[in-house]
Amino acid sequence: MILDYYCTDHEIVCCRACISDKHRLCQNVLPLELASNDVRKSALFNDVMEDMTHLITTLNALDNNRQSNLQSIEKSKSTITKQIRAVKSKFLKQIDDLERELTTTLSSLQRKHEIEINKQKQEISQVLVNVIENKNEMDFLSDHGSKNQLFIFLRQQVTNIHSPEVKIQQIVSDSQEFDITFDEKKDVKLKSFGSLSEYVQQCQVQYKPRKCQHAQIKAEPMKYIIGFEKNTGLKLKIGETYALQDVTVTNDNKLLITNAASSDTKLYVYRDCKDYETEITFSSAPHCVAVIPGTDRAVITLHNEKSIQFINTTKMTKGDTVNVGFLCFGIAAGRDRIYVGGQGGIIKTLDTNGTLLKTIEQGSNCIFFMVYNDLQDQLFVRYHDKLLCIKLDGTLLYSKDVSGVAGLTLDRQRNIYFGDFGTSIIQRMSSDGENYEEMLNQDNDINRPYGMCFNNDFTKLFIINNRHESVSVFKCK
Template structure:
């Protein structure tokens, strides 16, 4: 028998009584007596009380505390970064952001907002696609049933020409057909179970959102929606993986022209990918209409960057600032410079170093970047706006690739990744067990994985150092991510830019990729509309990124 909820204030006074309501703001269950007193105090009058008999098992506790500053409440929302944050996060990560709103302001009218409607709408779209998948699997099973009598009729027709000898051969054909059918039925039923499970998860999440819409506070609903966005990334990855691994199979009977007694034909199977792509249509902010995220479908050569003349180049890394400055590291003994080009086009200036700069990474605040100087085992901060050098820090080890993760820096050394804070304090190291210099490194915030590249391999690692995936590559450097977490890398031998899925499990093609010549380091601009490619360490090619639009709308149209 289910235990009845207990009033928490009364229990604290050793006066047990049955709770009838939950104060979602205080996160306490209250009896009728405490509910009456709760409403009498001015400070509690605006609190939201939920009837426990109506809530049942759908009570939801949204995360209210900051992941970084665990003692602080999530009191603010940054519209620029689309994240909730606490008061302590603002001076660290959102000092230059123009729209950092109190949760009360950001969540105002949330129940009537487009954010809620788009969240529910996107969940409906996911459910519709999952329903389509189930129907598709059932349809494939029906194909088996439809094609079987056709094949058997062909078998019987052949049987007439070879008389009694065909009986044994017919038995073998029917057995093969039955085995194939059973094998693929088993596979498809397993796929249906996977789809049903994911459908159930999405339905439960949707019911939770709808329940919070009806019974929760604005703050709770807003935070629940924010949490749902993280879940949707995982759902999207799982759906994309289904798209790549589900196949439609059909059987045909191949009649042998020159009939022989010992062989009358065979049943073959043909599988085609059940292609589709899920794309959320939900808006990212409660009161705004940001540009929707569209996957990159191809790259097209726009032009080659006109580099500063009179220089000897050995370009090893490239980065693009938020204000469209292009930074180029020149790993050359005679020209140890970081070149800066404004608006992706015009040479602006250069910053000279005492040793060769190899890697460069933008720090997402204060117009700063960090440059690796492997010859002297150090890092150099530079201001990209004033083109001046700031602090230099020793790394104790030779490091090449560099990226940032929150308030820390990741450096690629010899078979090891080093984590430092922005002040240069060593925090930890991650062993890769791959004894090569790490020339490129990125952090995938979606999967919480470190992606690094040596001259022969790409590694996907957890922050604990566990290997998630590996892929063999050709060339020293060239690695970047798009906003969906897909991994892009260059291949000097193939003269191609290749792409891995965000989980690293399968390759994705990029059409119109034929003009790439000896690609090395690569980087997107902030809007992911351009891809910059260092070619043969001596020039820079600029490509336009083509993006597909209305992916999910087109898919839903096809389904309907």
């Protein structure tokens, strides 16, 4: 039937049959002619037109974004193809160099043995000529000489024949049979020139309904850290003895640094991550510190007391102390859980009030540092010479051999940054443990690094450096 009515109660266009069936109790049913008066001047007309224009603009921007992405991938393919060919050329050059080296060595060995053998052939020829001459003379005397002559010659040869015998024995003794063989390496395999990595980020075009946001904007892309630039180091408080262990940043951008020096067992606080503000003194040396996300609370480990202690990061006052029953060093925190690790590979899970929920035994080595990956619900655990990734139930996902002991931290994409106290380097590893690269080393003034952390917007990296005595600051590029 013809749609000739409009029910304002239900905001729907309807026909006469619908009115009698579904809109009998509605008080605001209008004829379509009345409802449509001045529709071209109505706010509804303007809203719908603007919505459509908004949709068209967004779709065009999205289409342009997709086209740009296709072009970017094509450009990347061309660049990577050239890189692969360059790597191939390097390998072929190495193969040619190896061939020349083997050929040169072969020629050298051949010449050496030829000289020695030819020298022995000359000696053999000289002895052979002398023996043949004597043989011919004896044949002649046997046929044409007298008995006396033959007897005299034979007596001479009894004496003379000893000399070639000695020479022959010497030649035989000195002679060796030479041969040259080629031992081909059967297990030579070129498995890969390199590897390809995919980096995925959210499309920069976002859509929000026009009524929520009238101007379509591009989303700020998630910045990927490509390197670091040395910044001015943190100016530490003068007159203190330092054995710095760990560093972290609070939700209101305060830098917390633990000091385990026996004369200054403290937690230092630097506002805006640069200026000294205050300090908290503890009864024993603190090791690691972690901020509970979304709160004004932090928690530290006091390994000598087998305890953890809470801190109010707004007032910078000490809170409750909880005995965890073992020597504890590493600590990490999520929004509703605290994870404490230490001696014997033990990890204890507590709620944010310090109540024990679960105990995990992960190996037998001491856990010095921990960090919680909130995106995958995983823990990264640092032993001496080992870096482990485990699930929250203790299941081991993977283990990596690393050198020494130093701190851990995560960037925005949840890549793992870990230090090496022994070789003075900082490395970055993807969260799946497949790819890692060296980011900082002694050329960047890294010297025996330990604890480390990023600030809240991931623009700076703070590293306890120089054998626990300073805090170096690096700008992220």
